[in-house]
Amino acid sequence: xxxxxxxxxxxxPLNPYAAQPQRRPEGYSTHRMKPEGWVAQHxxxxxxxxxxxxxxxxxEHGRRLRSLGELYDLVWATTWGREANLFIAPVxxxxxxxxxxxxxxxxxxxxxxxxxxxxxxxxxxxxxFAWVDDEIGPADRAFVAAxxxxxxxxxxxxxxxxxxxxxxxxxxxxxxxIV
Numbered sequence: 001x002x003x004x005x006x007x008x009x010x011x012x013p014l015n016p017y018a019a020q021p022q023r024r025p026e027g028y029s030t031h032r033m034k035p036e037g038w039v040a041q042h043x044x045x046x047x048x049x050x051x052x053x054x055x056x057x058x059x060e061h062g063r064r065l066r067s068l069g070e071l072y073d074l075v076w077a078t079t080w081g082r083e084a085n086l087f088i089a090p091v092x093x094x095x096x097x098x099x100x101x102x103x104x105x106x107x108x109x110x111x112x113x114x115x116x117x118x119x120x121x122x123x124x125x126x127x128x129f130a131w132v133d134d135e136i137g138p139a140d141r142a143f144v145a146a147x148x149x150x151x152x153x154x155x156x157x158x159x160x161x162x163x164x165x166x167x168x169x170x171x172x173x174x175x176x177x178i179v
Contacts, residue, residue, distance in 0.1 A: 002127055002128075003071070003072060003073050004071070004072050004073070004127065004128035004129055004130060004150075004151070004174075004175055004178060005072060005073050005074075005075050005123075005124055005127055005128070005129040005130070006068060006069075006072035006073070006074050006075065006129070006130050006131075006132070006171065006175075007075050007076075007077035007100065007120055007123075007129060007130070007131040007132070007133075008065070008074060008075065008076055008077060008078065008084075008097075008132060009077055009078045009131075009132060009133040009134065009135075009157075010076070010078040010079075010080045010084055010088055011078070011079070011080075011134070011159070012133060012134025012135070012157055012158075012159035012162070013132045013133065013134065013157040013159075013162060013163050013167075014057060014058075014061055014088065014092070014162060014163065015055045015056055015057060015088075015162070016028070016056055016158075016159055016160055016161055016162035017055075017056070017159055018134075018158075018159035018160040019056070019159075019160045019161070019162075020160075024056055025056060025058075025161065025162065027058045027060060028056040028057060028058045028162070029056070029057060029058075029059070030054060030055075030056055031054075031055045031056075031057055031087075031091060032052035032053070032054060032055075033052055033053050033055050033087045034047070034050060034052045034053065035053070035080060035083040035086070035087055036083065037079060037080060037081065037083055038050065038052075038053045055087075055088075056162075057088065057091050057092060058162065058163075059091070059092060059093065061092055061162075061163055062091075062092030062093040062094055063093070064163075064168050065092065065094060066093070066094065068168070068171055068172065068175070071172065071175035071176065071179075072130065072171075072175055073098075074094070074097050075097060075098045075099070075100060075123075076097050076098070076099045076100065077100045077116060077120060077131060077133070079102070081099055081101065081102075082099050084097070084099065085097060085099070100116075100119060100120065100123050102115070102116065102119055103119065111139060111143065112137075112139035113139045113140050113143045114133070114135045114136065114137065114139075114140050116133065116135070117139075117140045117143050117144065118143070118147075121143070121144060121147050121148045124148060124150065124152075126148070126149045126150050127150055128150040128151040128152065128178050129148075129150065129151075129152055129153070130152070130153040130154075130155060130171055130174050130175070131152070131153070131154050131155065132155045132157050132163065132167065132171070133154075133155075133156065133157065134156060134157050134158065134159035135156075136154045136155070136156040137156075140154055141154050151174075151178045153170070153171070153174040155167065155170060155171065
């Protein structure tokens, strides 16, 4: 059996963007980043005038994810796309990771699933996977149960808190249970 995949979202699980704006969560450091995806959200504004995006990251997450990398194949599943390797991975001390590419447009699907769900099931192609994201809901769980033959863990992370000890424990337990 092949190793499970661990699909990683950035905003929410790694960057608790929904925390109170002036109160950086404990253990996080502030980074100002200007990825092309962010610049593109400001059409007509010269790049030099686009205010950098505030990103909170916790370097301990890098250590924990590298440890999970002994059980999983880590994959970026984020709107950051390949830019996660340029901006997020170096801060966390992660190697360059494969990236799921998304079809456009983004939004909720007609059946109520999150726009990433179908793409992840297709990408996994029957392999077991865990997915950490702040947008996972009941429709996504139902879709994966109906359309994915392998084991799957859809783990919602509170975007005000980011990944916490308990989340890492759940991910480790899932990987060990399916080996």
